[in-house]
Amino acid sequence: MLGVFAVGKTSLVQRFVKSIFSDKYLTTVGVKIDKKTIDLGGTTVDLMLWDLQGEDEFQELQVSYLRGTSGYLLVADGTRAFSFDRALLLKEKVDKVVGDVPFVMLINKADLTDQWELDEAKVDEALARNWHVMKTSAKTGENVEEAFQTITMMTMEQ
Amino acid sequence: MALNFEKRSVAFCFLDQDYQINRFGGSLETYGLRDLQEGQHAENVFPFLEGIFIGSRQSGLMRHVALESSVFADVHYIFDENGLWIVFLDATQEVERLTLMQQRGNEANLLKEKINQLNLQLEAANSRIENLQAEIDSRKSGDCNHALDEK
Numbered sequence: 001m002l003g004v005f006a007v008g009k010t011s012l013v014q015r016f017v018k019s020i021f022s023d024k025y026l027t028t029v030g031v032k033i034d035k036k037t038i039d040l041g042g043t044t045v046d047l048m049l050w051d052l053q054g055e056d057e058f059q060e061l062q063v064s065y066l067r068g069t070s071g072y073l074l075v076a077d078g079t080r081a082f083s084f085d086r087a088l089l090l091k092e093k094v095d096k097v098v099g100d101v102p103f104v105m106l107i108n109k110a111d112l113t114d115q116w117e118l119d120e121a122k123v124d125e126a127l128a129r130n131w132h133v134m135k136t137s138a139k140t141g142e143n144v145e146e147a148f149q150t151i152t153m154m155t156m157e158q
Numbered sequence: 159m160a161l162n163f164e165k166r167s168v169a170f171c172f173l174d175q176d177y178q179i180n181r182f183g184g185s186l187e188t189y190g191l192r193d194l195q196e197g198q199h200a201e202n203v204f205p206f207l208e209g210i211f212i213g214s215r216q217s218g219l220m221r222h223v224a225l226e227s228s229v230f231a232d233v234h235y236i237f238d239e240n241g242l243w244i245v246f247l248d249a250t251q252e253v254e255r256l257t258l259m260q261q262r263g264n265e266a267n268l269l270k271e272k273i274n275q276l277n278l279q280l281e282a283a284n285s286r287i288e289n290l291q292a293e294i295d296s297r298k299s300g301d302c303n304h305a306l307d308e309k
Contacts, residue, residue, distance in 0.1 A: 026261070027261045029253050029257045029260055030221060030223060033223070048205060053222075056264055056267070062220070064220050064221075067218070068212055080271060082271075
């Protein structure tokens with residue numbers, strides 16, 4: 001899980017792995033690793049989910065965490081437009097380390113429609129690059145299962 | 159050095175060239191690593207280190223890895239000609255300190271972002287008000303001129 005701070009990376013993992021959600025913001029330091037086994041079209045897949053600390057003024061992305069990455073979810077917060085721009089920069093960093101690895105871009109907090117800041121034109125730009133882009137909500141669960149299923153399928157097809 | 163080591167709950171595991179456990183020791187239980195046996199494949203014991211077992215044999219360090227609940231470790235992985243050393247050092251205290259600092263910092267940044275957003279909304283609202291006012295003034299002026307013309 002990659003993205004700047006407070007975009008909802010941990011919340012997405014918690015929703016997917018434990019079906020829980022909390023409105024309280026708790027920063028992640030370092031990396032937390034969760035495991036979830038899913039069934040994908042009759043195939044059992046063990047997912048090791050690395051929830052990395054978000055980039056902020058204190059910590060840059062630690063590239064050592066990326067070693068062996070099969071795929072990643074690049075998360076932005078739809079209520080904070082700059083998080084999308086920063087996600088694009090993060091992707092460039094990641095590409096240099098892991099190369100061409102499958103990813104899905106998630107625009108999180110889709111439930112906060114009255115606070116939505118991200119211009120649809122930016123999303124269209126990402127789609128035009130043939131990126132997989134999904135709007136998610138860790139709060140309601142919207143598209144969360146789908147996001148993890150999609151990235152799993154993409155990594156298996158690689 | 160001895161005191162520092164003791165404080166850091168050092169634990170280690172040495173894997174052979176096939177990534178099977180060859181030797182182990184130290185405070186493994188601190189990190190939730192129990193019942194290790196020689197010959198076990200490391201992937202089964204350290205599934206979170208799977209990425210190290212594939213690809214290049216390049217040594218490195220993963221800082222602040224959450225292992226057991228509330229325990230964090232700096233995980234050093236060192237390749238040598240015989241295999242792979244994995245060394246765990248307790249980083250819990252450092253993570254606790256960083257978490258406090260980072261939480262406050264990020265909350266302050268989120269607040270700043272919110273204030274900026276609100277300021278932008280306020281500016282936009284003020285701009286609309288000014289435009290409306292200008293339109294009203296223009297119409298009033300237009301009405302006055304029309305009245306004068308009629309006279």
